[in-house]
Amino acid sequence: MELKSEFIFIVCQAGAEPALKKEIAKSYPHLRFAFSRPGYVTFKNVDGSVPFDFILHSVFARAYGVSFGPLAEAELPRVLDMAETLRAQDPTRKIHLQAWERDLHIPGEEPLGFVPGALLGSVEAQLRKQAKSEALFEPAGHPQDGDAVIQLIALDPGKFGYGLFTYSTAHSPYPGGRPPLKLPNEAPSRAFLKLENSILWSGAPLRKGDLAVEIGSSPGGASYAMLQRGLNVIGIDPGAMDRVVLKHPNFKHIQRSVAHTPREDLPESIQWLILDMNVEPNVSLYAVDRLVSRMKDSLLGVLLTVKLNQWKFADEIPYFMSYVKAMGMIKVKATQLAYNRQEIMIYGLTRKGMTR
Numbered sequence: 001m002e003l004k005s006e007f008i009f010i011v012c013q014a015g016a017e018p019a020l021k022k023e024i025a026k027s028y029p030h031l032r033f034a035f036s037r038p039g040y041v042t043f044k045n046v047d048g049s050v051p052f053d054f055i056l057h058s059v060f061a062r063a064y065g066v067s068f069g070p071l072a073e074a075e076l077p078r079v080l081d082m083a084e085t086l087r088a089q090d091p092t093r094k095i096h097l098q099a100w101e102r103d104l105h106i107p108g109e110e111p112l113g114f115v116p117g118a119l120l121g122s123v124e125a126q127l128r129k130q131a132k133s134e135a136l137f138e139p140a141g142h143p144q145d146g147d148a149v150i151q152l153i154a155l156d157p158g159k160f161g162y163g164l165f166t167y168s169t170a171h172s173p174y175p176g177g178r179p180p181l182k183l184p185n186e187a188p189s190r191a192f193l194k195l196e197n198s199i200l201w202s203g204a205p206l207r208k209g210d211l212a213v214e215i216g217s218s219p220g221g222a223s224y225a226m227l228q229r230g231l232n233v234i235g236i237d238p239g240a241m242d243r244v245v246l247k248h249p250n251f252k253h254i255q256r257s258v259a260h261t262p263r264e265d266l267p268e269s270i271q272w273l274i275l276d277m278n279v280e281p282n283v284s285l286y287a288v289d290r291l292v293s294r295m296k297d298s299l300l301g302v303l304l305t306v307k308l309n310q311w312k313f314a315d316e317i318p319y320f321m322s323y324v325k326a327m328g329m330i331k332v333k334a335t336q337l338a339y340n341r342q343e344i345m346i347y348g349l350t351r352k353g354m355t356r
């Protein structure tokens with residue numbers, strides 16, 4: 001099998017395809033849109049075949065790689081051919097198989113009874129069984145730098161896409177860029193998953209004993225996640241907090257809008273600022289800016305959910321990021337997380353945070 005292709009695939013959230021296409025057209029004019037399903041888009045590189053270690057910088061891409069096109073169920077053995085070819089090229093290189101299904105619904109909007117993974121069925125298990133050599137694929141787990149990662153993506157019943165990339169930290173280690181997080185029964189909201197996902201993605205060095213201020217904290221999923229990690233949390237929100245958070249000794253609720261929260265009401269030393277207000281980006285970022293100036297001597301970083309209430313706000317992401325830089329963040333990056341809804345996460349670290 002010849003391992004060469006001019007196509008790439010990109011995984012995004014269902015509904016984010018137009019924003020992704022716009023972003024790619026702007027940053028990568030040599031990539032031309034080829035094919036799209038909700039949550040899955042392919043592009044052709046007009047300059048020729050794509051190296052497996054290419055790096056894509058995109059807010060809306062959760063995972064990406066070189067695409068080898070569609071596969072019908074009967075053609076699934078091609079995945080094994082790909083692995084055998086890689087093995088023949090380099091017998092010592094580790095080969096991973098990641099099989100997953102594209103996003104079928106917006107996070108949190110799955111219909112009742114929806115079973116994730118049903119499109120994929122037992123295909124991954126079958127392929128692993130069929131692999132001639134037991135050691136062809138690594139057991140499921142995180143790839144390391146330089147490993148080959150074969151992708152099998154369930155697109156529609158009986159229809160798949162397949163591809164390949166060389167792993168580096170420019171890729172998510174999780175199949176489809178979705179960490180397998182579980183919502184604890186007592187977590188007050190799905191924002192628990194978003195906060196945990198943001199920590200995994202950013203590597204934010206939150207530590208036990210740190211103080212985090214969350215703007216837009218009700219009912220308390222994110223605060224709950226931070227309390228579980230041993231942080232102290234102050235939540236600012238006119239809305240009510242769930243009892244599980246309120247009764248926690250390390251939580252304090254300021255039940256007011258952020259505009260009515262004087263900076264002086266907050267302690268001198270604050271390590272993290274978390275934002276999750278359901279208002280337009282300019283309003284929420286202004287609120288953060290006002291408080292950050294008070295915290296600048298102690299602040300390590302920010303994790304900011306910026307709502308794209310309208311998709312046209314996606315055009316302003318570079319502006320949002322420069323605004324966050326202007327707040328004193330040295331390292332700033334943004335993405336749409338698997339557990340984000342129509343919103344993105346911006347992560348910023350201060351100089352102090354960089355040295356932790």
Ligand SMILES: C[S@@+](CC[C@H](N)C(=O)[O-])C[C@H]1O[C@@H](n2cnc3c(N)ncnc32)[C@H](O)[C@@H]1O
Nearest residue numbers: 189191216218219220221222257258276277278
């Ligand atoms: C998506 S919810 C937050 C979810 C929360 N982070 C959690 O973990 O459960 C958005 C919140 O923003 C709050 N909010 C909206 N405007 C606000 C303002 N001006 N000041 C503080 N909170 C605000 C709302 O009351 C609402 O509870």
